[in-house]
Amino acid sequence: MIETQKSFEQQDKGTLYLVPTPIGNLEDMTFRAVNILNEVDLIASEDTRNTQKLLNHFEVETTQTSFHEHNSKERTPQLIEKLLDGQSIAQVSDAGMPSISDPGVDLVKAAVDAGISVVPLPGPNAALTALIASGLSPQPFYFLGFLPRKKKDLTAELEELNKRKETLVFYESPHRIKQVVDAMAGVFGVERKLVLAREVTKRFEEFIRGTMDEVYEWLSEENIRGEFVIIVEGNEHAETEEVKVWENWTLKEHVAFVMENESLPSKKAIKEVALLRDMPKREVYAAYHELEN
Structure with a gap:
């Protein structure tokens, strides 16, 4: 059955707002985002201590409740009950867009199933921000987020991704970045173009552009810190390989x-x-x- 949502019509239920937060630079917070955080009845935060710093900066006094991967199953029905009672809630992650690599998607699905309006706000996103400055083709692109941790699963995932023509976008921590690039070189080939975007929008923002082997060499010589977005050139021969x-x-x-x-x-x-x-x-x-x- 088809369902329609008129986001700003008067209704008895509350509204779930998905509010992006800065990925580094606090000036990237929008006026609308600050206003929504002030107006809602409750803020569901991935890390209340982290979000409190943001709220203090913008003098927002709205109450928070924690909502993260370890309590989402328990907390989701509680938040849905509040929304059904007419309270509006803003859901925020530590940084960037809610529902991207965090449990926000579970809350969104539950709200949709309950007939509650889900209103997204535009704002900071590390993947897109890094992609448009990478120098690689920004469209089409394929966003995966974090790759599997186990070496066998990582290799299998990369082998599947090697069949794609789209530019590939990933997130990675400083502790695994060298291992992941090494695995990519083994599957994609050392000549495939790669861009690392480090600490996007922050003071030490840095872009490292080169081939797989060049970037791996750079990683071998650096004291690696900061969060990374990895952008990989798509496989332009993917269709040819499939035809064979x-x-x-x-x-x-x-x-x-x-x-x-x-x-x-x-x-x-x-x-x-x-x-x-x-x-x-x-x-x-x-x-x-x-x-x-």
């Missing part, structure tokens, strides 16, 4: 593979093969059914 999987197949073999792999009837599989190979559907149909021309 079926380019030596007969048309009948290709149709049979699509039918089995995608659980499609022959009619739809024939259509898909014709589109992939840029050829008339009737030719694929004839080859599959072994019809004489």
